[in-house]
Amino acid sequence: MIEVKILYEDAQLIVCVKPPGMPSQVERSSTMDLASWLKNYLALKQGDGARGKSPYIGVVHRLDRPVGGIMVYAKTPKAAAGLSRQFSEHRAEKDYLALLTGRLPEPSGTLVDHLEKDGRTNTSAVVAKGGKKAGLDYRELEEKDGLSLVEVRLHTGRHHQIRVQMAHAGAGIYGDMKYNGEGTRKRNEKEGIGSGNPELCLFSCRLTFKHPVSHQKMCFEVLPEQGRMTIDEWPSLSYYKKRK
Known part of the structure; x- marks a missing residue:
């Protein structure tokens, strides 16, 4: 049974940490998705008194299946409408950690591109027009031994956006076999790691939004607890702990 960490819950919403590899919502596969897991979680909390009545879980944003990190789900239609509006209007702030095979041209900056999605291959690419x-x-x-850890804040929420823009800028995400397969393979060869499916080193570490009913600003932060982006591997992440 997959365990999901709950960060916050009230009558309107629930904030949790999606495990890497778990779909955000129902897919065609038989894999347990997070929305269904939360429905089961709420049904167990309600007990026998609510038997036959499926709890409401509204999906208001998504993370790619390989990506772990913070997500918020609505527990009422009213909350779903309010949260969906914030995400569609880009008023919710989404921050990520990404481990890159290489370094970007500058230590900090802004990347702006135009992306086009190919539905047949489920990929996106930077295009000159359109x-x-x-x-x-x-x-x-932080940077060490040819890898760099970066913090990313999205302005928009395009398909595979961070993965595509980082690769296009010259430093793709480690473990991203769609957009940085060559960089990942070279890194694995250097470390003597065999073939397989490496973890995609992209993690949603901070989510900020306004409560859909009280309108109070809410901010949640969490760091990866396993894999290549833990605080034990990257001491620079200690500033997250100091902000608590």
């Missing part, structure tokens, strides 16, 4: 505008800010936290 597409949808995609923007993000980044800041390098």
Whole structure:
């Protein structure tokens, strides 16, 4: 049974940490998704008194299946409408940690590109004309042995945006076999790691939004607890702990 960490819950919403590899919502596969897990979690909390009545879980944003990190789900239609509006209007702030095979041109900066999605291959690419505008800010936290850890804040929420823009800028995400397969393989060869499916080193570490009913500002932060982006591997992440 997959365990999901609950960070906050009230009558309107629930904030949790999606495990890497778990879908954000129902897919065609038989894999347990987070929305269904939360429905089961709420049903167990309600007990026999609510038997036959499925709890409401509204999906208001998504993370790619390989990506772990903070997500918020609505527990009422009213909350779903309010939260969805914040995400669609880019008023919710989403921050990520990404481990790159290489370094970006500058220690910090803004990347702006136009992305076009190919539905047949489920990929996106930077295009010179057309597409949808995609923007993000980044800041390098630490670099060692050819890898760099960066913090990313999205301006937009395009398909595979961080993965595509980082690779296009010259330093793709470790473990991203769609957009940085060569960089990942070279890194594995250097470390003597065999073939397989490496973890995608992208993690949603901070989420900020306004409560859909009280309108209070809410901010949640969490760090990866396993894999290659833990605080034990990257001491620069200690500033998250100091902010608590």
